[in-house]
Amino acid sequence: MRPLILCLLLAGWACHSGPSTQKRYDSTTMTPGGKDSLSNGAPQDVDSLEAQIHAPDTVFEDGSRPTSWAAAGFNNPERFKRFLMLFKDWVKKDQVDSITDHVRFPLRAAGSPAWFKERYTHLFTPALKTAIFRQRLDRVFRNGQGAMIGRGEVWFQEIRGRYYVTAIN
Structure with missing residues (x-):
């Protein structure tokens, strides 16, 4: 993902007129101005990530057919996949505030933002993080x-145009 991030940062630098050359992106609109930057992501090939974002995802390798994105409640699959890239980066960097901002409370595992933040390290175990990092963007299971x-370790929903974690198992 570093080459993608570098490209995004360079594109932001070319368009930015202020003293800082780092562009920030809003996680729900993928537009400049959000809280978290797209820097220092996990090393992955740009073409691979872009290929995963744009790859057909209506039939998986095992022949299974997930529910359509629309039936799962997602209006823009590409935007959601880009959000997942951000989410993976937040988890990698343990950016608890960014993650918490995208949790729909109460969760079965966490009743409030304060409780979630206190127990983040117990919820986001190495095994959970591994599942998050291994998730291919073109193989996201969805249903109603x-x-x-x-x-099923982490579930997401789109609610009023924003993406939320709705379950952590």
Whole structure:
């Protein structure tokens, strides 16, 4: 992902007229101005990530057919996949505030933002992080409950145009 991030940062630098050359992106609109920057991501090939974002995802390798994005409640699959890139980066960097801002409370595992932040390290175990990092963007399972990472470790929903974690198992 570093080459993608570098390209995004360079594009932001070319368009930015202020003293800082780093562009920030809003996680729900993927437009400049958000809280978290797209820097220092996990090393991955740009073409691979872009290929995953744009790859057909209506039939998986095992022949299974996920529910359509629309039936799962997602209006823009590409935008959601880009959000997942941000989410992975937040988890990698343990950016608890950014993650918490995208949790729909109460969760079964966490009743409030304060509780979630206190127990973040107990919730986001190495095994959970591994499931998050391994999730291919073109293989996101979805159904009427939303979209999930791994084998149901983390569930997401789009609610009024924003993406939220709705379950951590």
